[in-house]
Amino acid sequence: MLAPNTSVSIRDLTLQFGAVQVLQTLNLDIRDGEFLVLLGSSGCGKSTLLNCIAGLLEPTDGQIFIKGRNVTWLEPSERGIGMVFQSYALYPQMTVRGNLSFGLRNARVPKAEIESRVARAAKVLQIEPLLDRKPAALSGGQRQRVAIGRALVRDVDVFLFDEPLSNLDAKLRADLRVELKRLHHSLDNTMIYVTHDQVEAMTLADRIAIMRNGRIMQLGTPDEIYNRPQNRYVADFIGSPSMNFVEGHLERGTFHGADLQLALDGYRFGAPQVADRPAIIGIRPEHVATGPLVDSAPIRGEVTAELVEPMGSDTLVWAQLAGKPFRIRMDGQARVSPGDRLPIGIDPAKASLFDAKTEERL
Amino acid sequence: MLAPNTSVSIRDLTLQFGAVQVLQTLNLDIRDGEFLVLLGSSGCGKSTLLNCIAGLLEPTDGQIFIKGRNVTWLEPSERGIGMVFQSYALYPQMTVRGNLSFGLRNARVPKAEIESRVARAAKVLQIEPLLDRKPAALSGGQRQRVAIGRALVRDVDVFLFDEPLSNLDAKLRADLRVELKRLHHSLDNTMIYVTHDQVEAMTLADRIAIMRNGRIMQLGTPDEIYNRPQNRYVADFIGSPSMNFVEGHLERGTFHGADLQLALDGYRFGAPQVADRPAIIGIRPEHVATGPLVDSAPIRGEVTAELVEPMGSDTLVWAQLAGKPFRIRMDGQARVSPGDRLPIGIDPAKASLFDAKTEERL
Amino acid sequence: VDLEVTHWWTSGGEANAVSKLADAWNATGNKWIDGAIAGGGDTARPIMISRILGGDPMDAFQFNHGRQAEELIQAGLLLDLTDVAEANHWKDIVQPSSLLDACTYEGKIYCAPINIHSWQWMWLNNKVYEDLGLPVPTNWNEFVDTADEVAAAGKIPLAMGGQPWQQAGAFNVLATAIAGQDAYLAVNRDKDESVAGGPEFAKVFEAAAQARELSQGSNVQDWNQATNMVITGDAAAQIMGDWAQGEFALAGKTAGTDYTCLPGLGLNAILDAGGDAFYFPAQDDPETTAAQKELAALLLQPETQVAFNAAKGSLPIRGDVDMGTVNDCTKKGLELLASGNVMPAGTTLLSPDTNQQVNDLLTEFWASDMAPADAQARYAEIIASAD
Amino acid sequence: MAEPATLGTVAAVDAIKERTGGVGYLEGPRGGRPRRVLTAHNVVLYGTLLVIAAYFLLPLWVMLVTSFKTMDEIRQGNIFAPPTEFTIFPWIKAWAQACTGINCDGLSRGFWNSVYILVPSVVVSIAVASVSGYTLANWRFKGSEAIFTILILGAFIPYQVMIYPIAILLGKVGLFGSLWGLVVVHTIFGMPLNVLLFRNYFSSVPEELFKAARVDGAGFWGIFFRIMLPMSLPIFVVSMIIQITGIWNDFLFGVIYTSNERYPMTVQLNNIVNSVQGTKEYNVNMAATLLTGLVPLAVYFASGKLFVRGIAAGAVKG
Amino acid sequence: MAVTHPAEVAAPDAARVRRPSRLLRNIPAKIASIPMVLIALVIFVGCTAWTVFYSFTKSGMLPRLQFVGLDQYDRLWSTPKWWTSIENLAIYGVLSMILTMALGFFLATLLDRKVRGEDVFRTIFLYPFALSFIVTGLAWQWILNPEFGIQAVVRSLGWEGFSFDPLHSRELVIYGILIAGIWQGTGLVMCIMLAGLRGIDEDIWKAARVDGIPTWKTYTHVVIPMMRPVFVTTLVLVASGVIKLYDLVKAQTDGGPGGASEVPAKYVMDSMFGAQNLGQGFAASTMMLLSVVIILIPWAYLEFGGKKRG
């Protein structure tokens, strides 16, 4: 039995290419109407998983359910999914209208119905004036919209996106991201979205699944992923610049390590009791308090700025703590020069603590 | 006569491809040891300019000086420049060592000298263990390091970079960015760096030249560019999410427009006297005060949140002001839901004012 | 001295004959470098001409007797053999003299005739007729009358190769035999299109149409394959020049007993004296030039003539040699030659261009069901425009 | 690491696992679709391939079996049947005894002539074509596109048209009849296709590589030899295959632009096949044909894979 | 919009250097292209011009400057053999282009379906390309020979009435040549097509599958239109071979039976070397060239002239 509100369920999915195990008994349930982002570094198996869901790859083992139907052996077109590719994969010699309607014509949907669906999709995506152009005459963003439209007209339950925006430039990417989000709000379809861009993942997702080597490392809302990473990998992977890690050990609720003593009073442990052990504490650059806020931080210290990166809205300061780089993110107006001594403050409530061996969150 | 401390000077550079004017009587002086970033959207002529400096393209008109020498018609290898390309452009059939030494061998540098230079460059770039591998056996980041090394061994006056990091993934890009900055500090060479990534530009540059249609729109430090954009194009181009613009008109030192009345007391005018005229005011999303800070802002108002994008370290709120989208950047911990009414505050000292017609800064 | 000689004599009998020439030349202490090109004149000619034009000519080459070399002579590319001819009294010994005329251009002699070939022969396999209990036909008409019985026995009455020159040749033989020498010359020498379109030639075309019928089923290309059909008894007869005799000889057949030959198809016994000649491209090296002249002289020596012509089945170009133990057919030929029943060959009368057109027409006629009258009309047109 | 994969699953799965005794599967298909070897699809696919392969192999088969038959067997027999009396005499005859005119040494003489012609012709024609392609791709000059267009149009000119003028030209520069004259001719007629291949290939080499080499101070030849050449094995293989087969199979130029003692193997083949002495000796002809085709066939069989790769790199883009 | 200048922009009189002569730049490149330029201009253009020029003369065995205007062309177009030749070329050309392309593409798609033994099949389809037309012609002449070949074999199997003798039928002979031509040329076409198919973005296939397009329809509606450049390349390749068709005919039928399989290139050869009428041969080759140029120039312009980098 599947939970009633799941849209896509994946059970023990395994996939091997020859000797390479690309997906490893993977389980995942995606709720109806959810926007799920698969995030992970290159080669971790995101596209492979998406292709399995779409039916474009046959799994070695395991089952896939969409809307409660077992679709493991069904053809892609029978699964009620639509897919959008990184390279757009538009049919180059057909007009936009042709691209949108090709699948419908093939399914012998009546003419009038096709037209109304195309018109609706074109309206939603604001590509009405482009309907009679060929893809070659479109910009990247327009092409991607058409590719989305192709899934849209088919009235599918689940949208699958494989890095749909990564061929676009930064500005366009930001715009389309917002549009995608709007689209999701208005359509209420389930969307599964593959990316390796954190910003996309954080802004778009209802939940994010972080993948690594064909496994899911953490599944949770962006907030959970960002603020309560389940393990060191996720903590390190998410956030740019990435989290600062300080190695040390736990001793009766206090973390000792590299010039730093942190009483973990404010820290919410994942597990109820934590024995003394080697541990790693992680603190995000933007959670390091500087300037006037240092005074109100529970823990205080001082570091020397080594390199300053002004980024407009923020300033990134590279410092050193116990010989390891330590990053601090400050306000864009902050004026720091290399060599300056900086007082800093840390709030254990905003820090993460990991077991040094298993690298799991404590 | 050239100013004594200029490294590269460009005089009235013009370049046409057939009927297309790609560079338009462009002038630019780059100081010795400066890190200059050429920033602009795709197709604005950045690579073309860089190729002209390198001698890989012949200008239609104009002159180029490097270290006071007129190099306009010299071969690339005679200009004392080194160049690093987006696609790395490593010679695939040579080992890393071969790649590094190719230029030196061409210049018939003695064997011993070649070896010592290669060793030094490899050390600086930490690619010593890779020297005997072929490029195919390197990761993207390693390849790019080798590509930089190729310029390094040749002991050139000026480094030219054409989007060297844009083929790398976000994490690696951030790391290499920092390394590049360190390299610049330690070498003190002039570097000219093409990118269309703002973050790279802001973090790396001593000065940024913003290009558009073969012209330079503004040349200045990152701070100047970010905080005192010379025209609306630059203001819009820099910053992500981009600046909010409100149209209206100036009347005796007060800006009237769309629900907003802004006495410009705190605003530093570019020109001493500004006549009444149609104008546009621009305000960056992160300069919109929210929460407790609203009270201390000179101007206050209220908007309704439409869409909320949590981005981990910040939260982006899309609202509307006078029917136009209005973006506000808030703290990552901020909890806002679509539909919420948000009190906002604006400080004219952080705003930019543009003439509505010329779009130049006032 | 090494001399490179290019020719297209590559069938069994021909190659045998060439080796006689080579032996004779090698016996003089020189060396014969054989440059045979198979595939006939059309393959060999471009090679010869372009090599001469390119300035790297062979030392001697075989051409059909006739107007083919005229332009090379005009361009001064060929060696003047007049002195050799005079020294060896060619004028007196070459018979018929028309052969030497064909080598003569503006009073100078440019080629050495080597043999006389005549097209005017029909070859019949005696055994085929004996098996059917029929007498061997003595002329074309008898042959046609008995053809049905031959065909009924599953044999092809008339063997015919698929190449245009064979079909055109057979036609010309029919023309001389049926329309007579005068009409033939009127057409070929005087280019009289009224004769070509006239009633005599209408009969020729009728006969050709008959021959076409009788040759149905012979799917061979080369002339000697067709000859071989007669030799093996698959076919009863073939109209082919005297070079066919070389194949019979090589197969060990005896004239008179195994096969019968009918000059002029038994109707109008006459020979057309065409033949082959050797030309010598002009060379810079005086030593080579001397050797070329030596070879030219050698070709007309009686011993060479006998050895060569016996092997090739052709007739010698001088009347004063004794062919010795010649067979029945050669004897018939020699007699005709001696009695002056000789006429010039078509190739010496018509330009290659016209020959090609005639060949094209006749091969089409032969392979299609073109009506004789249509063919004749086109034939007359070609003759009218001949130069 | 504690089973991270279960982190995301809904409680329902755990419930199922409990109920089914630890196995989390629901009813219905699972894993990959079962595969059968003998599907209708496969039968049609392989059937078609085999039938077409038969059409392509038929001539080779006929030539092979015929070349091992005696003439008697050929006369009575079925050309497709394998030989009943296996004989290699036709091969011996074709190689060493068949006559052309008065020379009876078969193909053997022509073989070495062909090799002697082949090597310089292939080397020179590819050298010229590759440098030309490289120039057209990377060092454009005014009018280079026009030159290229002319070369491509040149591919359509029937050879016959040029035999005379080239003969005259070669005669004028004194190359006619020499090996080098023939090399020049092969270079000329190999140009269009090979230049097209090389140009397309070099154009697909990233331009940045070329720029990097220029910045590194490499000149025209430096870039060609040290950067481009080492990268262009696939296209060289294609070009070599095309040139080797073309030049080896050439008859017309070999016979026209050389003289007797250098006639290539194809001339000998033509002579053997076209000199009918008595009956056509089909077995010898077939053996001779196969012997002549051996070199290009071997080249193809040996490097077919590289050929396809090279074609992909050089021919596909317009 | 004012371009911002830094304060220290130097005086414009800073030593200007004039553009050096264009001729002197890239000398090695210019030297290296000499052979190509010579071949293009002297051989391809020069020789063609020479040929066209002499087609207006009455040249016989040797080129001769005796002008006869358009006589050679008049004669050409009133010669039945020439008409047969172009008719044959048209039939052969159109059919062989269609069939080699269709069969080549078909084979490529079969091989593209991830078949086992792809290498073996590919080699089988490609090997005829290694053989010369002479060999091809002889082999097929032998196979199509009614006395030994297919006809005889089928008859000996019991179908007495079976008749398949294209080489001795005036109507069918060109198709007999076509069989051999296709046999020889399809392999290369297949190779190019296969390369083209492999070059198509995987995602297009995936998109079509998601859209529920059947495989055959994906080929006809999506893949084939996408392969336009590949088709053009092969078409040019096949067409250039068709125009030059000579050796095959020469070896297989020598124009027979009765001139029914004549082709223009053979007409040229026969005129020049058989009839020793160069003028006529030149006129015929000029006509061949003219037709090629008319078809090709617009295409070459579109493919190569228009865009900058291949």
Ligand SMILES: Nc1ncnc2c1ncn2[C@@H]1O[C@H](COP(=O)(O)OP(=O)(O)OP(=O)(O)O)[C@@H](O)[C@H]1O
């Ligand atoms: N056809 C295949 N054969 C063998 N290995 C494959 C195949 N396709 C993918 N892989 C391997 O499977 C792994 C996962 O590939 P996949 O494309 O799913 O990665 P991804 O997460 O989408 O990466 P990216 O972000 O680069 O797209 C990779 O290591 C890849 O090398």
Ligand SMILES: Nc1ncnc2c1ncn2[C@@H]1O[C@H](COP(=O)(O)OP(=O)(O)OP(=O)(O)O)[C@@H](O)[C@H]1O
């Ligand atoms: N060889 C060429 N012929 C014609 N136009 C060209 C050529 N190269 C570049 N251009 C045009 O010149 C303009 C500037 O190109 P350039 O490559 O310098 O842009 P860019 O700023 O580097 O862009 P990107 O960020 O995409 O690299 C573009 O509009 C381009 O179309």
Ligand SMILES: [Mg+2]
């Ligand atoms: Mg992927």
Ligand SMILES: [Mg+2]
């Ligand atoms: Mg660029």
